[in-house]
Amino acid sequence: MINISINIPEKPLLVGKVGKSYGILGWIHIFSFTEKKDAIFNYLPWFFLKEKKWEKIEIENWKKYKDHFIVNIKGISNRSITEKFTNSEIIISKNTLPLLKKNDYYWHDIINYKVFNTDQSYLGTVINLIRMKNNDVLIIKNKSDVFKNNILIPFIENEIIKNVDTKNKFIFVQWN
The missing domain is CATH 2.30.30.240 (PRC-barrel domain)
Structure with missing residues (x-):
């Protein structure tokens, strides 16, 4: 069996936006568009989309910060690396959403x-x-x-x- 890593979401769905870097250790601001703001962390993995380029992201850690969040991306501990993600859209695969009951909808x-x-x-x-x-x-x-x-x-x-x-x-x- 061939193991293929998918770096582009299936049925892309916008759930948030990336802000600027936070601190020197590679944390970054995240703005959630989900109804319950912290629910964005239930829909992993994330894909960052900027200038038609996709980047699959794994979250190491996150914290609430004022009215949004800051996150640490797995494998990144340098501010200069996270700066390239500023203003990216946060996209998920639609199939990561929970199934709904009949007649319910997103x-x-x-x-x-x-x-x-x-x-x-x-x-x-x-x-x-x-x-x-x-x-x-x-x-x-x-x-x-x-x-x-x-x-x-x-x-x-x-x-x-x-x-x-x-x-x-x-x-x-x-x-x-």
Whole structure:
């Protein structure tokens, strides 16, 4: 059997960003995009992507630092080496995420879902989500040629978001 080391993630998924080096021993700042910030450490290995170049990373140690983290990369104990990772994206393989129960979904799964209001009028397609303090917001690419602006819809389940149909990739909303 041939053992092949994979240095490019399967089904890449962005989970964070690398900041600048920290100290002289090769630690580096990490900013997590996961809902629970420290959950980023559950999805290993990481791949750093910078200028279309991939680097597979193993974490030796990490610590909470202010509103983000600092990490020590296995085999690196020199600041000059970690400086090349500054501003890299932190990517994981999508298959490292835990499996979900039926009808559950990750935020990235609902990108490109079609959005309809409860009158079954087509509003547009989900192009992104914004994480806000009180509730998240769907960004809908407006299907109307008259209005060029995107539609922003608060993601408040049962009140505004009536149904997320994962089978057909539709979202039904109470929105006019």
